[in-house]
Amino acid sequence: MRAKMQITHIEKFEGSPNERLHFTAVSKISGYPADGSDEDNSYAKFSPQGNLTLTIANPALHGKFAEGEKYYLDFTKTD
Template sequence: MAAMRAKMQITRIEKHGDTEALHFHAVSRSSSYPADGSDEDNTYAKFSPCGSLSLTVANPALIGKFEVGEKYYLDFSKAG
């Protein structure tokens, strides 16, 4: 299997005691992208137009380090 990279944006953070649930969605725009393809999000949205991920963080060093609206690359490679 080939490696894959997705570009995701945090859309919601829920605090649950000592943990945080981070909710991500694939990057997209409500308006059109530039015709010349100069917006990087355009490239990711073209090949991964829809996606979501929820991840609970329990590492105390990471709590409060994420913000709604931030974008991240998620790299996937086969394990084992």
């Protein structure tokens, strides 16, 4: 399964370099074009709501994310 998520907020912690990324499933309040030309439309149609929160403790990733950025999240079952 693949989801398309957008960073809505980046939380910083006083005294810690860690960051908490808040994601929400892509959506558009004003709706999408009827011809399906907006890719987000395909994701919003089948996953209209979703939230994800990740805390990043890897120093190499601190400061590498920005609010508004969109990411594909792939879910692969493991043993």
